[in-house]
Amino acid sequence: MFYHSLFYDSTYILVIIGAIISAIASWNVNSTFKKYSKVRNSRNITGRQAAEMILQSAGIYDVTIERISGNLTDHYSPNEKVLRLSDSVYNATSVAALGVAAHECGHAIQHQVDYGPLTLRSISVPVARFGSWLSWPLILLGIILGRMPLAELGIILFIGVVLFQLITLPVEFDASKRAIKILDGNGILGGEELTGAKKVLSAAAMTYVAALFTSILQLLRLVLIVQGNGRRRS
Ligand SMILES: [Zn+2]
Numbered sequence: 001m002f003y004h005s006l007f008y009d010s011t012y013i014l015v016i017i018g019a020i021i022s023a024i025a026s027w028n029v030n031s032t033f034k035k036y037s038k039v040r041n042s043r044n045i046t047g048r049q050a051a052e053m054i055l056q057s058a059g060i061y062d063v064t065i066e067r068i069s070g071n072l073t074d075h076y077s078p079n080e081k082v083l084r085l086s087d088s089v090y091n092a093t094s095v096a097a098l099g100v101a102a103h104e105c106g107h108a109i110q111h112q113v114d115y116g117p118l119t120l121r122s123i124s125v126p127v128a129r130f131g132s133w134l135s136w137p138l139i140l141l142g143i144i145l146g147r148m149p150l151a152e153l154g155i156i157l158f159i160g161v162v163l164f165q166l167i168t169l170p171v172e173f174d175a176s177k178r179a180i181k182i183l184d185g186n187g188i189l190g191g192e193e194l195t196g197a198k199k200v201l202s203a204a205a206m207t208y209v210a211a212l213f214t215s216i217l218q219l220l221r222l223v224l225i226v227q228g229n230g231r232r233r234s
Contacts, residue, residue: 018214025210036096100196106175128164
């Protein structure tokens with residue numbers, strides 16, 4: 001089959017490597033979160049309470065805290081000014097829950113202080129979405145029709161997606177850095193508890209690194225495929 005020979009070549013190994021790295025990162029964050037979900041914080045504060053305390057101490061009063069279903073679906077939406085905490089964070093009094101809640105507050109604080117990478121990331125969201133939606137069809141179409149500029153345009157769009165994942169890294173690392181500083185500074189967590197929260201946030205940050213790495217491998221593969229097809233036709 002044409003499609004078969006097109007996308008199941010030797011470069012498929014790059015996809016497999018990427019999938020393995022992503023799976024390890026995802027397993028790691030889930031198991032670390034699970035481990036520290038069993039450790040209660042000594043002050044018995046819930047994720048929601050911690051988020052309220054942190055936002056107030058940062059002078060943020062216009063951000064709503066909501067509950068969201070799902071596992072590790074916690075996020076801060078800059079457009080809506082809503083901080084959403086998942087079931088295992090919102091009402092939970094674990095060290096893991098407080099780490100995640102503080103991390104999301106870190107994003108709200110980034111928004112408040114106009115942290116550059118967050119602004120850049122927010123602007124890039126629609127571009128990245130458009131790129132990841134259109135890049136594969138363009139590349140496929142370019143190869144099938146033998147129109148290499150079309151395939152190259154697809155690759156440029158995919159580079160945009162990779163760049164988006166790259167600017168996500170400072171945003172995520174900075175939010176966790178702020179979270180740990182606040183949890184420590186406000187005396188919400190201390191000692192061993194703080195170490196646990198740090199481990200959860202580091203594991204979460206690694207999933208973003210893994211996602212970037214996986215995309216770079218995919219990009220490399222796409223370039224190899226397009227180059228190979230270009231050469232065969234010329
Ligand atoms: Zn985050």
